[in-house]
Amino acid sequence: MPVTRPPIEGGAVAVRAGVITAVAPAREISGDRVEDLGDVVLVPGFVNAHTHFELSHLAGRISTDRGYVPWVEGLARVLRAGGDAGPLVGEAVRSAVRQSLAAGVTTVGDITRRPESVRPLLAKSALRVVSFGEVLGIGRLRAEFLAKLTAAIDSTAATDGLRIGLSPHAPYTVEPDGLRLCARRAREAALPLCIHVAETPDEEAFTTARVGPLREYLERLGVWDDAVPCPGLRPVELLSACGLLGPRTLLAHANYVSDDDIRRIAEAGASVAYCPRTHAAFGHPPHRFRDMLAAGIPVCIGTDSLASNPSLSVLDELRHLHRVHPDVPASTLLAMGTCHGAQALDWNTRVGSLEPGEDADFVLVTRAADGPADPVANVLASTTSPRATHVFGEPVAS
Ligand SMILES: [Zn+2]
Incomplete structure:
Protein backbone atom coordinates (compact mmCIF):
# COMPACT_ATOMS: atom_id res chain seq x y z
CA MET A 1 0.00 0.00 0.00
CA VAL A 43 1.88 -0.22 4.75
CA PRO A 44 4.07 2.80 5.51
CA GLY A 45 5.08 3.26 9.14
CA PHE A 46 2.19 4.90 10.97
CA VAL A 47 2.48 8.51 12.14
CA ASN A 48 1.19 9.32 15.62
CA ALA A 49 0.86 13.08 15.27
CA HIS A 50 -0.17 13.82 18.83
CA THR A 51 0.93 12.06 21.98
CA HIS A 52 2.53 12.64 25.37
CA PHE A 53 4.95 9.76 25.99
CA GLU A 54 5.94 11.10 29.40
CA LEU A 55 2.44 10.40 30.75
CA SER A 56 2.51 6.70 29.81
CA HIS A 57 2.89 5.57 33.44
CA LEU A 58 -0.52 7.13 34.20
CA ALA A 59 -2.43 4.53 32.16
CA GLY A 60 -5.75 3.87 33.89
CA ARG A 61 -4.98 6.29 36.74
CA ILE A 62 -7.26 9.20 35.80
CA SER A 63 -10.88 8.63 34.87
CA THR A 64 -12.31 10.27 31.75
CA ASP A 65 -15.89 9.50 32.85
CA ARG A 66 -16.74 12.92 34.28
CA GLY A 67 -15.48 14.88 31.29
CA TYR A 68 -12.43 16.91 30.36
CA VAL A 69 -12.06 19.45 33.19
CA PRO A 70 -12.17 16.88 36.04
CA TRP A 71 -9.70 14.78 34.04
CA VAL A 72 -7.19 17.57 33.41
CA GLU A 73 -7.52 18.65 37.03
CA GLY A 74 -6.81 15.08 38.16
CA LEU A 75 -3.79 15.03 35.85
CA ALA A 76 -2.47 18.33 37.24
CA ARG A 77 -2.82 17.00 40.81
CA VAL A 78 -1.04 13.72 40.03
CA LEU A 79 1.84 15.59 38.37
CA ARG A 80 2.14 18.04 41.27
CA ALA A 81 2.20 15.14 43.72
CA GLY A 82 5.36 13.77 42.11
CA GLY A 83 3.89 12.03 39.08
CA ASP A 84 6.47 13.76 36.90
CA ALA A 85 9.51 12.48 38.81
CA GLY A 86 12.52 11.75 36.60
CA PRO A 87 12.65 7.93 36.91
CA LEU A 88 8.90 7.64 36.26
CA VAL A 89 9.15 9.84 33.17
CA GLY A 90 12.19 7.94 31.89
CA GLU A 91 10.50 4.56 32.16
CA ALA A 92 7.27 6.00 30.72
CA VAL A 93 9.09 7.23 27.63
CA ARG A 94 11.08 4.02 27.11
CA SER A 95 7.90 1.99 27.43
CA ALA A 96 6.03 4.29 25.03
CA VAL A 97 8.79 3.89 22.44
CA ARG A 98 8.57 0.08 22.66
CA GLN A 99 4.77 0.11 22.47
CA SER A 100 4.79 2.48 19.49
CA LEU A 101 7.25 0.46 17.42
CA ALA A 102 5.39 -2.77 18.21
CA ALA A 103 2.20 -1.07 16.98
CA GLY A 104 3.83 -0.04 13.69
CA VAL A 105 4.27 3.62 14.61
CA THR A 106 7.58 4.92 13.27
CA THR A 107 7.05 8.70 13.51
CA VAL A 108 5.59 10.71 16.39
CA GLY A 109 4.70 14.26 17.35
CA ASP A 110 5.44 14.07 21.08
CA ILE A 111 4.67 16.77 23.61
CA THR A 112 7.00 17.20 26.58
CA ARG A 113 7.29 19.44 29.61
CA ARG A 114 10.56 17.67 30.48
CA PRO A 115 12.62 18.19 27.30
CA GLU A 116 15.96 17.78 29.08
CA SER A 117 15.03 14.26 30.26
CA VAL A 118 12.83 13.10 27.40
CA ARG A 119 14.73 14.20 24.28
CA PRO A 120 17.91 12.18 24.88
CA LEU A 121 15.78 9.04 25.24
CA LEU A 122 13.86 9.77 22.04
CA ALA A 123 17.07 10.58 20.17
CA LYS A 124 18.38 7.07 20.97
CA SER A 125 15.19 5.40 19.72
CA ALA A 126 14.40 4.16 16.22
CA LEU A 127 11.49 6.61 15.96
CA ARG A 128 11.42 9.77 13.89
CA VAL A 129 10.22 12.47 16.27
CA VAL A 130 9.11 16.04 16.44
CA SER A 131 9.57 16.80 20.13
CA PHE A 132 7.29 19.72 20.94
CA GLY A 133 8.50 21.47 24.09
CA GLU A 134 5.37 22.47 25.97
CA VAL A 135 5.03 25.79 27.77
CA LEU A 136 2.37 27.20 30.06
CA GLY A 137 2.11 30.84 31.04
CA ILE A 138 -0.99 32.18 32.68
CA GLY A 139 -1.48 33.94 36.00
CA ARG A 140 1.13 32.75 38.48
CA LEU A 141 2.78 30.57 35.82
CA ARG A 142 3.69 33.78 33.93
CA ALA A 143 6.91 34.20 35.96
CA GLU A 144 8.49 31.00 34.67
CA PHE A 145 7.22 31.27 31.10
CA LEU A 146 10.38 32.68 29.48
CA ALA A 147 12.71 30.15 31.11
CA LYS A 148 10.43 27.30 30.07
CA LEU A 149 10.23 28.68 26.54
CA THR A 150 14.02 28.76 26.27
CA ALA A 151 14.26 25.14 27.44
CA ALA A 152 11.42 24.07 25.13
CA ILE A 153 13.19 25.21 21.98
CA ASP A 154 16.73 24.24 23.02
CA SER A 155 18.04 22.27 20.06
CA THR A 156 20.98 20.56 21.80
CA ALA A 157 19.35 17.14 21.62
CA ALA A 158 18.33 17.40 17.94
CA THR A 159 19.56 14.64 15.62
CA ASP A 160 18.74 13.34 12.14
CA GLY A 161 15.72 11.57 13.63
CA LEU A 162 14.74 14.08 16.34
CA ARG A 163 13.49 17.54 15.47
CA ILE A 164 12.50 20.25 17.91
CA GLY A 165 9.09 21.91 17.96
CA LEU A 166 7.26 24.29 20.27
CA SER A 167 3.91 23.81 21.94
CA PRO A 168 2.15 26.57 23.81
CA HIS A 169 -0.17 24.22 25.71
CA ALA A 170 -3.63 25.72 25.09
CA PRO A 171 -5.57 28.98 24.88
CA TYR A 172 -6.59 28.53 28.54
CA THR A 173 -3.05 28.09 29.86
CA VAL A 174 -1.06 30.66 27.87
CA GLU A 175 -1.95 34.36 27.77
CA PRO A 176 -2.20 36.20 24.43
CA ASP A 177 1.24 37.84 24.83
CA GLY A 178 2.74 34.40 25.40
CA LEU A 179 0.98 32.99 22.36
CA ARG A 180 2.35 35.85 20.25
CA LEU A 181 5.86 35.28 21.56
CA CYS A 182 5.64 31.55 20.76
CA ALA A 183 4.52 32.36 17.23
CA ARG A 184 7.47 34.73 16.79
CA ARG A 185 10.09 32.37 18.24
CA ALA A 186 8.82 29.50 16.12
CA ARG A 187 8.92 31.66 13.00
CA GLU A 188 12.46 32.89 13.71
CA ALA A 189 13.80 29.38 14.28
CA ALA A 190 11.58 27.71 11.62
CA LEU A 191 10.11 25.37 14.23
CA PRO A 192 6.85 23.45 13.93
CA LEU A 193 4.14 24.49 16.38
CA CYS A 194 1.51 22.42 18.12
CA ILE A 195 -1.30 23.65 20.33
CA HIS A 196 -4.33 22.02 21.94
CA VAL A 197 -7.34 24.03 20.83
CA ALA A 198 -11.13 23.86 21.10
CA GLU A 199 -10.78 20.63 23.00
CA THR A 200 -13.79 21.32 25.25
CA PRO A 201 -16.90 23.47 24.90
CA ASP A 202 -15.71 25.42 27.98
CA GLU A 203 -12.75 26.90 26.12
CA GLU A 204 -14.87 29.44 24.26
CA ALA A 205 -16.39 30.83 27.50
CA PHE A 206 -12.87 31.18 28.83
CA THR A 207 -11.31 32.96 25.86
CA THR A 208 -14.30 35.21 25.15
CA ALA A 209 -15.22 36.19 28.73
CA ARG A 210 -12.81 34.50 31.19
CA VAL A 211 -15.68 32.63 32.81
CA GLY A 212 -16.76 29.02 33.23
CA PRO A 213 -15.26 25.70 34.35
CA LEU A 214 -11.74 26.42 33.03
CA ARG A 215 -11.50 29.69 34.98
CA GLU A 216 -12.74 27.86 38.09
CA TYR A 217 -10.20 25.09 37.48
CA LEU A 218 -7.33 27.59 37.33
CA GLU A 219 -8.60 29.22 40.51
CA ARG A 220 -8.74 25.89 42.35
CA LEU A 221 -5.22 25.16 41.15
CA GLY A 222 -4.06 28.47 42.66
CA VAL A 223 -2.80 29.68 39.29
CA TRP A 224 -5.34 32.41 38.52
CA ASP A 225 -4.53 36.07 39.20
CA ASP A 226 -6.40 39.23 38.32
CA ALA A 227 -3.80 40.36 35.80
CA VAL A 228 -4.90 37.68 33.30
CA PRO A 229 -6.12 39.68 30.28
CA CYS A 230 -9.26 38.78 28.37
CA PRO A 231 -8.81 38.57 24.59
CA GLY A 232 -12.56 38.42 23.93
CA LEU A 233 -12.07 36.09 20.95
CA ARG A 234 -13.14 32.54 20.23
CA PRO A 235 -10.30 29.98 20.51
CA VAL A 236 -9.43 29.62 16.82
CA GLU A 237 -9.86 33.39 16.27
CA LEU A 238 -7.47 33.97 19.15
CA LEU A 239 -4.81 31.75 17.59
CA SER A 240 -5.24 33.53 14.31
CA ALA A 241 -4.97 36.97 15.97
CA CYS A 242 -1.78 35.87 17.77
CA GLY A 243 -0.11 34.70 14.55
CA LEU A 244 -0.22 31.05 15.51
CA LEU A 245 -2.11 29.72 12.49
CA GLY A 246 0.19 28.80 9.63
CA PRO A 247 1.38 25.88 7.50
CA ARG A 248 3.73 24.69 10.26
CA THR A 249 0.99 24.65 12.89
CA LEU A 250 -0.63 21.46 14.12
CA LEU A 251 -3.87 21.90 16.04
CA ALA A 252 -4.55 19.09 18.50
CA HIS A 253 -8.21 18.09 18.82
CA ALA A 254 -10.18 21.04 17.35
CA ASN A 255 -13.30 19.30 18.66
CA TYR A 256 -15.56 22.36 18.81
CA VAL A 257 -15.13 24.36 15.62
CA SER A 258 -17.47 26.43 13.48
CA ASP A 259 -17.59 26.64 9.69
CA ASP A 260 -15.69 29.90 10.03
CA ASP A 261 -12.98 28.18 12.12
CA ILE A 262 -12.60 25.44 9.53
CA ARG A 263 -12.25 28.03 6.79
CA ARG A 264 -9.62 29.91 8.80
CA ILE A 265 -7.62 26.74 9.52
CA ALA A 266 -7.76 25.68 5.86
CA GLU A 267 -6.72 29.12 4.58
CA ALA A 268 -3.77 29.19 6.96
CA GLY A 269 -2.62 25.76 5.73
CA ALA A 270 -2.60 24.40 9.30
CA SER A 271 -3.19 20.72 10.16
CA VAL A 272 -5.48 19.06 12.68
CA ALA A 273 -4.65 16.04 14.83
CA TYR A 274 -7.84 14.15 15.62
CA CYS A 275 -7.55 11.73 18.55
CA PRO A 276 -10.54 9.42 17.94
CA ARG A 277 -10.66 7.20 21.01
CA THR A 278 -9.74 9.96 23.46
CA HIS A 279 -12.43 12.08 21.77
CA ALA A 280 -14.92 9.24 22.30
CA ALA A 281 -13.83 8.66 25.92
CA PHE A 282 -14.68 12.26 26.82
CA GLY A 283 -18.06 12.01 25.08
CA HIS A 284 -17.55 14.95 22.71
CA PRO A 285 -20.05 15.36 19.85
CA PRO A 286 -18.92 13.90 16.50
CA HIS A 287 -15.64 15.35 15.26
CA ARG A 288 -15.84 17.36 12.04
CA PHE A 289 -12.88 15.60 10.41
CA ARG A 290 -14.79 14.96 7.20
CA ASP A 291 -15.71 18.65 6.83
CA MET A 292 -12.07 19.48 7.50
CA LEU A 293 -10.81 17.01 4.91
CA ALA A 294 -13.31 18.42 2.41
CA ALA A 295 -11.93 21.90 3.12
CA GLY A 296 -8.42 20.63 2.30
CA ILE A 297 -7.11 20.41 5.87
CA PRO A 298 -4.66 17.54 6.36
CA VAL A 299 -6.40 15.79 9.25
CA CYS A 300 -4.08 13.31 10.89
CA ILE A 301 -4.34 10.89 13.78
CA GLY A 302 -3.07 11.16 17.33
CA THR A 303 -3.47 8.70 20.16
CA ASP A 304 -3.01 11.38 22.81
CA SER A 305 -1.50 9.95 26.00
CA LEU A 306 -2.13 6.73 27.85
CA ALA A 307 -3.64 8.90 30.61
CA SER A 308 -6.75 9.16 28.40
CA ASN A 309 -6.37 6.40 25.79
CA PRO A 310 -6.01 2.61 25.89
CA SER A 311 -3.01 2.32 23.53
CA LEU A 312 -0.44 4.24 21.50
CA SER A 313 -1.46 2.45 18.30
CA VAL A 314 -2.53 4.55 15.32
CA LEU A 315 -3.79 1.32 13.73
CA ASP A 316 -6.13 0.85 16.71
CA GLU A 317 -7.42 4.41 16.16
CA LEU A 318 -8.01 3.72 12.46
CA ARG A 319 -9.80 0.45 13.24
CA HIS A 320 -12.02 2.34 15.69
CA LEU A 321 -12.86 4.92 13.01
CA HIS A 322 -13.49 2.18 10.46
CA ARG A 323 -16.06 0.60 12.81
CA VAL A 324 -17.75 3.90 13.71
CA HIS A 325 -17.66 5.41 10.19
CA PRO A 326 -17.89 2.50 7.73
CA ASP A 327 -18.81 5.05 5.04
CA VAL A 328 -15.38 6.69 5.11
CA PRO A 329 -13.13 4.98 2.52
CA ALA A 330 -10.47 2.80 4.15
CA SER A 331 -7.86 4.49 1.94
CA THR A 332 -8.81 7.90 3.41
CA LEU A 333 -8.36 6.56 6.93
CA LEU A 334 -4.98 5.06 6.03
CA ALA A 335 -3.86 8.40 4.58
CA MET A 336 -4.87 10.10 7.84
CA GLY A 337 -2.72 7.63 9.78
CA THR A 338 0.31 7.97 7.50
CA CYS A 339 0.92 10.70 4.90
CA HIS A 340 -1.27 13.38 6.50
CA GLY A 341 0.60 12.96 9.76
CA ALA A 342 3.92 13.14 7.95
CA GLN A 343 2.79 16.35 6.27
CA ALA A 344 1.57 17.83 9.55
CA LEU A 345 4.91 17.10 11.22
CA ASP A 346 6.90 18.26 8.18
CA TRP A 347 8.47 14.81 7.78
CA ASN A 348 6.74 14.15 4.45
CA THR A 349 9.88 14.12 2.34
CA ARG A 350 11.15 11.19 4.41
CA VAL A 351 8.14 9.17 5.62
CA GLY A 352 4.37 8.77 5.27
CA SER A 353 4.17 6.78 2.04
CA LEU A 354 6.05 4.09 0.16
CA GLU A 355 7.77 6.02 -2.61
CA PRO A 356 11.30 5.97 -4.04
CA GLY A 357 13.51 8.39 -2.11
CA GLU A 358 11.69 7.95 1.20
CA ASP A 359 13.08 6.15 4.22
CA ALA A 360 12.21 2.45 4.14
CA ASP A 361 9.85 2.56 7.13
CA PHE A 362 7.09 0.04 6.76
CA VAL A 363 4.81 -2.26 8.68
CA LEU A 364 3.79 -5.84 7.91
CA VAL A 365 0.21 -6.75 8.73
CA THR A 366 -0.91 -10.33 8.14
ZN1 LIG B 1 -2.60 16.30 24.10
Missing part, protein backbone atom coordinates in the same frame (compact mmCIF):
# COMPACT_ATOMS: atom_id res chain seq x y z
CA PRO A 2 2.03 2.96 -1.19
CA VAL A 3 -0.83 5.26 0.04
CA THR A 4 0.03 7.78 -2.69
CA ARG A 5 -1.32 5.35 -5.32
CA PRO A 6 -3.57 2.30 -5.44
CA PRO A 7 -2.53 -0.99 -3.81
CA ILE A 8 -0.08 -3.16 -5.75
CA GLU A 9 -1.11 -6.82 -5.59
CA GLY A 10 2.02 -8.98 -5.32
CA GLY A 11 4.05 -5.82 -4.82
CA ALA A 12 7.64 -5.40 -3.74
CA VAL A 13 9.72 -2.66 -2.22
CA ALA A 14 13.38 -2.30 -3.17
CA VAL A 15 15.63 -0.83 -0.49
CA ARG A 16 19.19 0.39 -0.63
CA ALA A 17 21.01 1.85 2.38
CA GLY A 18 17.73 2.24 4.25
CA VAL A 19 16.03 4.22 1.49
CA ILE A 20 13.32 3.01 -0.90
CA THR A 21 14.57 2.82 -4.49
CA ALA A 22 11.51 1.25 -6.15
CA VAL A 23 7.94 0.18 -5.43
CA ALA A 24 6.37 -2.05 -8.09
CA PRO A 25 5.02 -5.54 -8.82
CA ALA A 26 7.61 -8.06 -7.60
CA ARG A 27 8.34 -9.35 -11.13
CA GLU A 28 9.62 -5.90 -12.11
CA ILE A 29 12.09 -5.64 -9.25
CA SER A 30 15.42 -7.38 -8.79
CA GLY A 31 18.04 -7.18 -6.06
CA ASP A 32 21.03 -8.83 -4.39
CA ARG A 33 18.92 -10.20 -1.55
CA VAL A 34 15.26 -10.98 -2.00
CA GLU A 35 12.99 -11.65 0.95
CA ASP A 36 9.49 -13.04 0.56
CA LEU A 37 7.40 -11.55 3.37
CA GLY A 38 4.47 -13.90 2.76
CA ASP A 39 0.81 -12.95 2.56
CA VAL A 40 1.01 -9.58 4.26
CA VAL A 41 -0.17 -6.08 3.59
CA LEU A 42 2.78 -3.73 3.59
CA ARG A 367 -3.77 -10.48 5.66
CA ALA A 368 -6.88 -12.11 7.12
CA ALA A 369 -7.90 -14.97 4.78
CA ASP A 370 -11.59 -14.43 5.55
CA GLY A 371 -11.41 -10.61 5.49
CA PRO A 372 -12.33 -8.11 2.75
CA ALA A 373 -10.49 -8.40 -0.58
CA ASP A 374 -9.43 -4.76 -0.50
CA PRO A 375 -6.09 -4.86 1.36
CA VAL A 376 -6.66 -1.69 3.38
CA ALA A 377 -10.18 -2.67 4.40
CA ASN A 378 -8.73 -6.09 5.27
CA VAL A 379 -6.18 -4.52 7.62
CA LEU A 380 -8.77 -2.21 9.20
CA ALA A 381 -11.35 -4.96 9.66
CA SER A 382 -8.92 -7.30 11.40
CA THR A 383 -7.67 -7.11 14.98
CA THR A 384 -4.23 -8.63 14.62
CA SER A 385 -1.18 -6.68 15.73
CA PRO A 386 1.45 -5.84 13.10
CA ARG A 387 3.78 -8.77 12.46
CA ALA A 388 6.85 -6.55 12.18
CA THR A 389 7.91 -2.93 11.93
CA HIS A 390 10.85 -1.90 9.77
CA VAL A 391 12.81 1.33 10.05
CA PHE A 392 15.47 2.10 7.42
CA GLY A 393 14.52 -1.30 5.96
CA GLU A 394 15.47 -3.28 9.06
CA PRO A 395 13.06 -4.90 11.53
CA VAL A 396 12.90 -3.07 14.86
CA ALA A 397 9.99 -4.84 16.53
CA SER A 398 8.25 -8.12 15.88
